[in-house]
Amino acid sequence: MAPRWKWKGAEAKAFAEPVSETVSELQSSLAQTKASGFLSSCNVLLSVEPEQAELLDRCCFGRTVVSVEKDKRWIQLSFEEAFFLFYKLKCIKISLHGRSLVNEVDLWRSIRSFKPNFATSYKAYSHLRSKNWIVRSGLQYGVDFVVYRHHPSLVHSEYAVLVQSISGNDRLKVWSDIHCSVRLTGTVAKTLLVLYVNGNVNTENMNLPLCLEDYTVEEQTIRRWSPELSREDETKT
Amino acid sequence: MAPRWKWKGAEAKAFAEPVSETVSELQSSLAQTKASGFLSSCNVLLSVEPEQAELLDRCCFGRTVVSVEKDKRWIQLSFEEAFFLFYKLKCIKISLHGRSLVNEVDLWRSIRSFKPNFATSYKAYSHLRSKNWIVRSGLQYGVDFVVYRHHPSLVHSEYAVLVQSISGNDRLKVWSDIHCSVRLTGTVAKTLLVLYVNGNVNTENMNLPLCLEDYTVEEQTIRRWSPELSREDETKT
Numbered sequence: 476m477a478p479r480w481k482w483k484g485a486e487a488k489a490f491a492e493p494v495s496e497t498v499s500e501l502q503s504s505l506a507q508t509k510a511s512g513f514l515s516s517c518n519v520l521l522s523v524e525p526e527q528a529e530l531l532d533r534c535c536f537g538r539t540v541v542s543v544e545k546d547k548r549w550i551q552l553s554f555e556e557a558f559f560l561f562y563k564l565k566c567i568k569i570s571l572h573g574r575s576l577v578n579e580v581d582l583w584r585s586i587r588s589f590k591p592n593f594a595t596s597y598k599a600y601s602h603l604r605s606k607n608w609i610v611r612s613g614l615q616y617g618v619d620f621v622v623y624r625h626h627p628s629l630v631h632s633e634y635a636v637l638v639q640s641i642s643g644n645d646r647l648k649v650w651s652d653i654h655c656s657v658r659l660t661g662t663v664a665k666t667l668l669v670l671y672v673n674g675n676v677n678t679e680n681m682n683l684p685l686c687l688e689d690y691t692v693e694e695q696t697i698r699r700w701s702p703e704l705s706r707e708d709e710t711k712t
Numbered sequence: 713m714a715p716r717w718k719w720k721g722a723e724a725k726a727f728a729e730p731v732s733e734t735v736s737e738l739q740s741s742l743a744q745t746k747a748s749g750f751l752s753s754c755n756v757l758l759s760v761e762p763e764q765a766e767l768l769d770r771c772c773f774g775r776t777v778v779s780v781e782k783d784k785r786w787i788q789l790s791f792e793e794a795f796f797l798f799y800k801l802k803c804i805k806i807s808l809h810g811r812s813l814v815n816e817v818d819l820w821r822s823i824r825s826f827k828p829n830f831a832t833s834y835k836a837y838s839h840l841r842s843k844n845w846i847v848r849s850g851l852q853y854g855v856d857f858v859v860y861r862h863h864p865s866l867v868h869s870e871y872a873v874l875v876q877s878i879s880g881n882d883r884l885k886v887w888s889d890i891h892c893s894v895r896l897t898g899t900v901a902k903t904l905l906v907l908y909v910n911g912n913v914n915t916e917n918m919n920l921p922l923c924l925e926d927y928t929v930e931e932q933t934i935r936r937w938s939p940e941l942s943r944e945d946e947t948k949t
Binding site: 613614615616617618637645646649651652653654655656657658659662 | 850852853856874882889890891894899
């Protein structure tokens with residue numbers, strides 16, 4: 476399925492401003508000002524300057540929280556987004572109960588205590604982000620993530636992502652669930668992308684972000700096959 | 713959600729010809745001619761007279777199989793449909809490998825050997841049929857059944873049904889599955905109806921249709937709640 480651009484010229488604009496470059500710009504800007512966030516039981520609140528808020532929006536990290544402060548913006552990041560900025564891009568600091576979590580193991584453990592399946596969901600998130608896909612929550616489609624080729628103002632999301640793991644309380648175990656997911660994602664013009672996060676995970680490592688290196692990610696797309704569209708003689712359709 | 717009739721006058725036609733009456737007519741017609749079907753590993757093939765085929769179609773039991781015979785029609789019944797006609801309406805006979813399964817326990821065991829979750833799916837099917845709903849396969853929507861108020865030529869199906877049991881390899885165990893199912897059924901203008909088939913099932917009875925009496929069925933509908941449509945002051949919407 477070809478990407479569905481939202482307006483004429485959107486593709487050219489996306490081509491002129493690659494996501495990777497905006498992320499690099501954001502990374503150096505946040506690192507310079509030592510941006511810092513607070514960890515809560517369901518997200519991370521990051522305090523940034525107005526220009527940084529705009530950069531975060533262009534890269535689609537988090538959502539702006541309405542506030543009256545003029546020289547400061549508050550951004551609500553998901554755990555995956557926050558850990559990506561902290562661990563992969565190394566451009567933000569995060570504190571819990573007023574104490575900065577300098578050590579990545581501390582932050583990892585804290586987040587995992589709030590979200591037990593964080594290891595696999597973060598692995599999937601960072602896997603997609605590292606390939607410069609824009610990753611947002613897939614809540615409204617009953618999936619874990621939706622991914623965009625570029626900013627959602629330019630293009631519709633192309634894939635609905637389900638993250639599966641060996642141990643997890645997972646989806647797609649029965650045919651009716653597969654039918655349901657494929658039908659829904661087809662209806663909203665997306666393709667179902669299943670990411671199998673697995674590997675020989677050492678239990679000692681489970682509490683460390685190091686376990687991420689033990690994980691591998693396998694990708695599969697599932698879609699309906701339409702005999703009419705796949706015929707040799709397409710002129711008759 | 714109000715029933716969506718397919719054409720003007722469909723509601724009046726449905727009211728004039730209640731499903732229960734057509735089913736009674738079918739029941740006495742099949743019983744008279746001692747209609748008989750063959751059990752295979754995935755369905756039951758029933759041989760009937762042309763008028764009976766029309767009655768079966770009006771009650772939405774099975775699908776006609778194309779054949780060249782003029783005075784006979786072949787109808788393909790699902791296990792649930794066949795067992796309902798055999799056990800509940802007592803109007804057809806069924807044979808396996810040329811031997812008539814006179815005893816209901818024999819038929820029950822044969823079907824259960826082909827479809828292990830037959831007890832719960834039949835309980836759900838007969839529960840809905842006994843209340844004069846038309847019940848069809850929900851395969852294309854990733855659910856077990858869809859139910860119609862009357863014949864599908866008159867009205868769209870109103871509910872997408874998922875059958876759940878304590879022991880089963882079931883759906884709706886994680887939030888994303890619930891989101892997915894509710895979103896899809898909403899998109900196709902249906903309501904998600906979950907039937908929980910449970911009860912103090914005696915293991916000795918599991919091989920007998922008697923276990924159906926030990927089962928109870930609990931119904932729940934799940935749908936999205938839209939704050940805009942539920943406001944006290946509806947004039948402002």
